[in-house]
Amino acid sequence: MATRDTTEPTNQPAVSTDEVVDWKTKLRYFLNSDFVRSSPYWGIPFVIMGIAVYGGIGYNLVISFTDYNGLEPPTFSSLDLEMYRTALASEAFREAAINNFVLLISFTAISLILGLFLAILLDHGIRYKNKVQTIYLLPMALSFVVTAQLWLWMFNPDSGVLTIIVTTFGFDPVDWLGNPQLALPAVIFALVWQFSGYAMVVYLAGLQSIPDDQFEAAKVDGASTIRTYLRIIVPQLKESSVSAAVVLMVFALKAFTFLYSLVGQYRPPNGTDILATLMVRQAFKFGKWAYGAAIATMLLLLALSVIAPYLAYQYRQGSL
Amino acid sequence: MSQSTSRSPIDVESLVENFNYRRVGKYALVVLFLGFFLVPLETGIMTALKTNSAIARSLPFAPPAGEGFTLTNLEYAFSQLTNSFVNSLLMAVPATLLNVLLASMAAYGLTMVSWRGQLVVFALFLVGVFVPYQAVLVPLAQFWNNMFPLAQMLEPLFAAIPFLQGGHSRLVPLTITHVAYGIPICTVLFRSYYKSLPNSLVEAAKIDGASITKIYRRIVLPLSLPMFGVVFIYQFTQIYNEFLFSFTLITGANHPAAPVTLILPAIGSSTEGIDFGVRMSAAFLAALPTIILYVAFAEQFAKGLRTESG
Structure with a gap:
């Protein structure tokens, strides 16, 4: 007992100074660590980006729970899901969501198929390949605003190029954008024109990473070109397909600008309303900010449902 | 890039040996798609250079002719x-x-x-x-x-x-x-x-x-x-x-x-x-x-x- 009493007070400070030293060295190590030393480099952009992207998303979510309509500052006392219920019950929202899915799936699928076709075509010992590729990709350098004007003229029912093509084949002129049944396919056609070059570039890069001996082996085996591609090459392009598809889908979700610029007003041609146009119209035209925020949140969820599996896939592949 | 060039000997061979319909078809497709990607742009530029009456009268992708040209x-x-x-x-x-x-x-x-x-x-x-x-x-x-x-x-x-x-x-x-x-x-x-x-x-x-x-x-x-x-x-x-x-x-x-x-x-x-x-x-x-x-x-x-x- 007595010894313990005497040893304890002497030990105590020793232990605690040890701990202090430990703590101090730890802090010094920490401050000298690459994490802290490099933090100004990644930290500053991270904070700017974080506030804009994640702060924005968070605040948007909060607004979507209020009844904010721009007349008085939003009140955060009573938060509920009313805006989401209204949206899900509304006919306009459902129509926009369906159009959105149709646009997303068909635009992505057609662009991928056309892009793959063009990539294989150009990968086949075409002369001036790089120049041709540059031209195929050219629409990609243009703004949605510009391409919308070009296609507005192409689709013009009186003297647009497509009308002339249709009438030379003996059909009646078609009001592409004025007919609710045809407007969405017409928009998809224009978007495919703009973005299939992108899919082509991604596929070309993928094709070039496939070793040549596979082509040669298939040739020696007497496999036809089409069979070689379908059986051997295309399955190896899975990674290119996935990443091109994700980027294309995100483009499709951003198609707002194209639709707005077609008509220069909030309401796009009948039959082409998508979530993005509906959201901007509700928020910025009618001042239903909370309602717009709720639609935006659902649009975000749609985008995340595409991105999250993609990132998980990339992570598993070790290519993140 | 380097791989596509190393594959090219085969293509060059087939290029010389069999000038066949397949090759013609291939280039026809390339040209067709050049048209597909360029026509909307070309039409836009041609239309930009025409007078309003020329726009109404001529084909949209035709170049402006004579009096129809304007800046x-x-x-x-x-x-x-x-x-x-x-x-x-x-x-x-x-x-x-x-x-x-x-x-x-x-x-x-x-x-x-x-x-x-x-x-x-x-x-x-x-x-x-x-x-x-x-x-x-x-x-x-x-x-x-x-x-x-x-x-x-x-x-x-x-x-x-x-x-x-x-x-x-x-x-x-x-x-x-x-x-x-x-x-x-x-x-x-x-x-x-x-x-x-x-x-x-x-x-x-x-x-x-x-x-x-x-x-x-x-x-x-x-x-x-x-x-x-x-x-x-x-x-x-x-x-x-x-x-x-x-x-x-x-x-x-x-x-x-x-x-x-x-x-x-x-x-x-x-x-x-x-x-x-x-x-x-x-x-x-x-x-x-x-x-x-x-x-x-x-x-x-x-x-x-x-x-x-x-």
């Missing part, structure tokens, strides 16, 4: 767009420069220096690439209009600058917005480049005791100059072409600070309909800077797109 539409469109060109550049050039610098720094900190949890931070950047901007529009409008009305604060300052009006102060929040939302994609582009660089230089410098800042300034920055070009061209095109942020923060096509993309959908339209001669002229002029950049730096642009997809 009036182009001149009118240019006079309508001049101010907005200046606005677009005032916004896009500083935004892109800041973007490129910040993204290069971020990518450096996330690639060349290793620490735990790096991947999580990078994943947050990566998600930022794909977020539809609609999801931040309401907060964005709220922030710059009500919470932090920077444009209003800067208005007197801009009014004092020659050639500019007070309204041009709205370009400042717009530029900041572009910088913030452009960081993710530029970081992804830089990171994939830095990952492809050999690690030995940086390792050697580390063993010599060079600090993180020194390694960045002396080694990484000089090495990434070509990538600065790629990202600059890519991002400048993106910002110049962007519409939604301008639409949210500047609102009207009549605003003195309106960039090109905001004005374009309104040019040449009246109650009688759209004057396509003027509209196509404006579209062509608006696209010209990006077309020139693209044609001059096609390879860099394609490279930027390829890396974007991971």
